[in-house]
Amino acid sequence: MPATIAPPPLVGELRFDEATRSERADDFGHIVHRVPNCVLLPGSADDVAETLDWAAHQGRRLAPQGQRHSTFGRSQVEDGIVAEMSTLRKIGPVESDRVEVEAGAKWSEVLRATLARGRTPPVLPEYIELSVGGTLIVGGVGGTTSMFGVQSDNLIELEVVTGNGQPFACSASHNADLFDAVRAGLGQVGVITKATLELVAAPESVRRFLLFYPDLATMLNDARLLAGENRFDAVQGAIAFAPGGGIAFRLDAAKNFDRNAPDDNGLLAGLSDDPARREPTTIPYFDYLNRFAALEATLKANGQWRLPHPWLTTFIGDSQVESVVNAELDALDPAADLGPLGQVVLSPIRRSAISSPLLRLPADELCYAFNLIRIPATDDADEASRLVDANRAAYERVRIAGGTLYPVSALPLSQGEWRDHFGSAFDQLDAAKREFDPANILTPGYEIFQAG
Numbered sequence: 001m002p003a004t005i006a007p008p009p010l011v012g013e014l015r016f017d018e019a020t021r022s023e024r025a026d027d028f029g030h031i032v033h034r035v036p037n038c039v040l041l042p043g044s045a046d047d048v049a050e051t052l053d054w055a056a057h058q059g060r061r062l063a064p065q066g067q068r069h070s071t072f073g074r075s076q077v078e079d080g081i082v083a084e085m086s087t088l089r090k091i092g093p094v095e096s097d098r099v100e101v102e103a104g105a106k107w108s109e110v111l112r113a114t115l116a117r118g119r120t121p122p123v124l125p126e127y128i129e130l131s132v133g134g135t136l137i138v139g140g141v142g143g144t145t146s147m148f149g150v151q152s153d154n155l156i157e158l159e160v161v162t163g164n165g166q167p168f169a170c171s172a173s174h175n176a177d178l179f180d181a182v183r184a185g186l187g188q189v190g191v192i193t194k195a196t197l198e199l200v201a202a203p204e205s206v207r208r209f210l211l212f213y214p215d216l217a218t219m220l221n222d223a224r225l226l227a228g229e230n231r232f233d234a235v236q237g238a239i240a241f242a243p244g245g246g247i248a249f250r251l252d253a254a255k256n257f258d259r260n261a262p263d264d265n266g267l268l269a270g271l272s273d274d275p276a277r278r279e280p281t282t283i284p285y286f287d288y289l290n291r292f293a294a295l296e297a298t299l300k301a302n303g304q305w306r307l308p309h310p311w312l313t314t315f316i317g318d319s320q321v322e323s324v325v326n327a328e329l330d331a332l333d334p335a336a337d338l339g340p341l342g343q344v345v346l347s348p349i350r351r352s353a354i355s356s357p358l359l360r361l362p363a364d365e366l367c368y369a370f371n372l373i374r375i376p377a378t379d380d381a382d383e384a385s386r387l388v389d390a391n392r393a394a395y396e397r398v399r400i401a402g403g404t405l406y407p408v409s410a411l412p413l414s415q416g417e418w419r420d421h422f423g424s425a426f427d428q429l430d431a432a433k434r435e436f437d438p439a440n441i442l443t444p445g446y447e448i449f450q451a452g
């Protein structure tokens, strides 16, 4: 039973009321629910440090929460302390090559500030309403990852409060062991309070093509071709199922530009998609990055935003992709397993672009993000549990084929499985955990380390 010790004086506040606590016992997955003892609304990084110290003295654990878009309770903590990071969201000033942001800011907020100065982070996630801290601790995959790596590869510096309540600045050249343990490190060693993000020139517009293929093999051939060159700035793939039984194999290829529109013929030369089905559009850069907003609006309007989302997110190497994906497609009952608005993501990624050591990838230079975006149209808990089990089985097949987990998935992993997941990088994470969070206070929702 945790000891009762008076809370520290804070710039922000601690909330103990039922409504605040129960709101933090949920996430986008709507599968796992853990009610915290209290919720910190930090007013400063010092508040995070003081509260971690207070947590240690009480024997409680602490989990930062960004936008709660985890799918499996990763930002929740039973009877512990949730640090609601969205109160720390200052941005700027924006310089030509960098911007300093507090970690609770959303990418959409960062982007609006940087675009006002003609700059952009080089990599952004598909959905820009995620928090900076929440994506940096998983890596942060986006359409431009093949070129620029994940979001956690595009950092100049992080400010972190470690589990033992100590503030540190870290970068590739200063406290590099901490920097490498935080980036894609699943929040195990520190709470990110601030990040200095790299910026590049922002384009004004995007020429975007939806390209349709008759089958997986043809789609993969073009994915390989495009991943081998820099013809487009972003190439993402998806497989969607029509209610009547049709199946669409699609690449979404985007080319950035400023004044002069690119030559469509040059961009599409040698591709094997069906020319009659091509859907070209020209849209402002921000609208392109905000493309998930339309699906979000649909899901909010029809109530499905509030239903369980047992997503599976993995990486699979090129050498195995066709056989693994074909087997998974054969095993899928699209209506029940994905739902009418769900889909399979299959996006090419060049491994060599990624340098965050804790992001685990298959051995092949060309990999694919292979995700089952399940949006079942039911709130039946048994059905959600069936799909979590299906995730486990599918992940096992991916793993046997040399694939890896992107840990934002909805499935439980034992400590031994996490160790296997991190492989040769586990010792690095373990050493950092011992040094920076020896009492194992931080981010218990991943269940990587034994409770103290």
Ligand SMILES: Cc1cc2nc3c(=O)[nH]c(=O)nc-3n(C[C@H](O)[C@H](O)[C@H](O)COP(=O)(O)OP(=O)(O)OC[C@H]3O[C@@H](n4cnc5c(N)ncnc54)[C@H](O)[C@@H]3O)c2cc1C
Pocket (backbone or CB within 6 Å): 027, 028, 063, 064, 065, 066, 067, 068, 069, 070, 071, 074, 075, 076, 085, 103, 104, 124, 125, 126, 127, 130, 131, 132, 133, 134, 135, 137, 138, 139, 140, 141, 142, 186, 187, 190, 191, 192, 193, 408, 443, 445
């Ligand atoms: C609709 C949707 C689209 C998505 N698209 C993408 C995508 O394109 N690419 C991609 O990579 N991922 C994507 N994701 C997954 C997403 O990146 C992760 O789930 C991410 O962790 C969620 O961020 P969040 O701000 O909601 O964090 P939360 O869910 O609140 O937290 C996630 C984890 O981060 C920890 N955390 C939060 N803030 C901090 C902090 N400041 N310091 C340390 N730890 C912290 C939490 O404790 C928790 O473990 C998507 C998710 C959804 C729901």
